[in-house]
Amino acid sequence: MAQVKMTFCGGAQSVTGANYLIETETGQKILIDCGLAQGSRFAEDLNYAPFSYAPAEIDTIIITHAHADHFGRLPKLYRDGFRGRVLTSNGTRDVMEQAFPDNWQHIAEEAKFSGHPPLYTEADATGVMELVEGLDYYQTVDLGQGNSMSLLNAGHILGSSLVHLEINGKVLGFSGDLGNSGSLLMPEKDFIKDADYITVESAYGGRIHEDKTEREAKLLEALMHVVAHKGALMLPVFAVERAQEILFVINKLVENKIIPVLPVFFDSPLAIEMTRVYRKHQSEFNQAARDLIASGDDIFNFPGLRLTESVMESKKINDTPGPKIILAGSGMSTGGRILHHERRYLPGPDNAIVFVGYQVDGSLGRKILEGQRHVRIYNESVAVGCVIKAIGGFSGHADQPQLVDWVERANESGKLKKVFLVQGEDESAIALSEAIKAKISVDTVIPKMGESFEL
Incomplete structure (x- = not known):
């Protein structure tokens, strides 16, 4: 042969x-x-x-x-x-x-x-x-x-x-x-x-990943922290899959009245565009997701969701008082709009950052996750004082x-x-x-x- x-x-x-x-x-x-x-x-x-x-x-x-x-x-x-x-x-x-x-x-x-x-x-x-x-x-x-x-x-x-x-x-x-x-x-x-x-x-x-049934509970825990303290919840997300999964979960929490309606900023033009691609291919979703869609649930939309596609819209997120949720890329905090939010909100104990994806060795996300008390963002030293969580069940x-x-x-x-x-x-x-x-x-x-x- x-x-x-x-x-x-x-x-x-x-x-x-x-x-x-x-x-x-x-x-x-x-x-x-x-x-x-x-x-x-x-x-x-x-x-x-x-x-x-x-x-x-x-x-x-x-x-x-x-x-x-x-x-x-x-x-x-x-x-x-x-x-x-x-x-x-x-x-x-x-x-x-x-x-x-x-x-x-x-x-x-x-x-x-x-x-x-x-x-x-x-x-x-x-x-x-x-x-x-x-x-x-x-x-x-x-x-x-x-x-x-x-x-x-x-x-x-x-x-x-x-x-x-x-x-x-x-x-x-x-x-x-x-x-x-x-x-x-x-x-x-x-x-x-x-x-x-x-x-x-x-x-x-x-x-071995943590129990998947805990992923919503852990996200909810971080979310309730910022609700109680009127802070900002930062979610560094990958534009493909993770962003859509997080929207799916928040949609469930809001529509089932598990959390109050609050501003949720979808601050990633690429992830917004990818969500449109996902809608086009929803026939490829699993049966449970397809059943929800068939029942009339718009799984990627809910009260409080704001799409911030322009730079000006993104900057105005700072003007909205907490509690609020910010989804932005990149997923490992190696670039993108999440860096601006991290520079602003990482120091505050009222805020939280939740990592829902893999953080490669050397990435800013990995450094934050491993407990570095100061990180460099745009050549500035930024203190890390917020609540930090990682949810492996979203992997x-x-x-x-x-x-x-x-x-x-x-x-x-x-x-x-x-x-x-x-x-x-x-x-x-x-x-x-x-x-x-x-x-x-x-x-x-x-x-x-x-x-x-x-x-």
């Missing part, structure tokens, strides 16, 4: 920057994801570094989902010569289309601040979007030379996909980011059951038991030869490796950046 070579060009021993190259003996080259490195002090250097392969030689790239650490370097790939096919789900295509203008704005601002050229141009983002083909789940696509692929539901965010790749008679499975069971909006994740090799994320490979990532179960199910055919553990810090990947080997007899590998394997 002909050999297949897989190289880990990103996402190895790192949570972000997913980028995996598959090469066949006949010269076909396929990429899985092309993400930005995020969070660490080396991220900018990694993103600007040349690709370790010739972009012009890539035939196809498959994007698992529309988070920047999985698709954010696509325009740079295009800028450097890529003109092949970009395959992804219909939902991911629509999310990417809205995300690129926002990403470009941040790229341009960062370049201006640091004094180097932008990572890519707006024309590069437009150009690569013209190459994107949206696919239905379970649709088989011919890649040429007898190879094929299909996408399955990953249950992580709208459009998130597992990749089932048949290359030279071998089945390669890629998890992308695996969703957490019990999502408020997404259906349960699928399984790849006939794989020879699988590449699995390990962001929470060493963790969009599978935890260790779910990841182990997913790998076990991948071995149902009995032909699973190797499991590659990626997209996690070393400690998480090692813990997941040990947990997998305690359950099934399979070779687990934690690849290094740039390491290649013959499959």
Whole structure:
């Protein structure tokens, strides 16, 4: 059987920057994801570094989902010569289309601040979007030379996909980011059951999530603190999925009169736009969410909600006395409007900040969460005196038991030869490796950046 070579060009021993190259003996080259490195002090250097392969030689790239650490370097790939096919789900295509203008704005601002050229141009983002083909789940696509692929539901965010790749008679499975069971909006994740090799994320490979039934109670606890003290509740949210989930929960709390009607500022133009994309794809929600919509509940709207799309509207949030809730990006406090609110409200004990998503090592969100009493925002030292909470039950990532179960199910055919553990810090990947080997007899590998394997 002909050999297949897989190289880990990103996402190895790192949570972000997913980028995996598959090469066949006949010269076909396929990429899985092309993400930005995020969070660490080396991220900018990694993103600007040349690709370790010739972009012009890539035939196809498959994007698992529309988070920047999985698709954010696509325009740079295009800028450097890529003109092949970009395959992804219909939902991911629509999310990417809205995300690129926002990403470009941040790229341009960062370049201006640091004094180097932008990572890519707006024309590069437009150009690569013209190459994107949206696919239905379970649709088989011919890649040429007898190879094929299909996408399955990953249950992580709208459009998130597992990749089932048949290359030279071998089945390669890629998890992308695996969703957490019990999502408020997404259906349960699928399984790849006939794989020879699988590449699995390990962001929470060493963790067991808290009980999902506690997520609303914990949010309510923080919310009642700011109601009692007339403070501000800050919610750093990712524009895709987490923002919509939080709206969903607040809608429930308001409409069931569990909390009073109070100002809820949705202060993220991108998240507002993404919510419109979610409305377009509500047929992809889980049954419970679809039933609510069918009953007439507008799950993303409720009394008190204010959409602050313009900068002027955002600045006026300061004029509204507490209690109030502010949803803004970015989810890890690495940029976006949340920084302005954090600079203003972090010092006050009447206020609270609640993290509802993963905080990568080195990010401002991680520093706040780990208890730093002073942080730097816009080159100012800002005291941290507010209530700080993290709610793991909102996590969009599978935890260790779910990841182990997913790998076990991948071995149902009995032909699973190797499991590659990626997209996690070393400690998480090692813990997941040990947990997998305690359950099934399979070779687990934690690849290094740039390491290649013959499959």
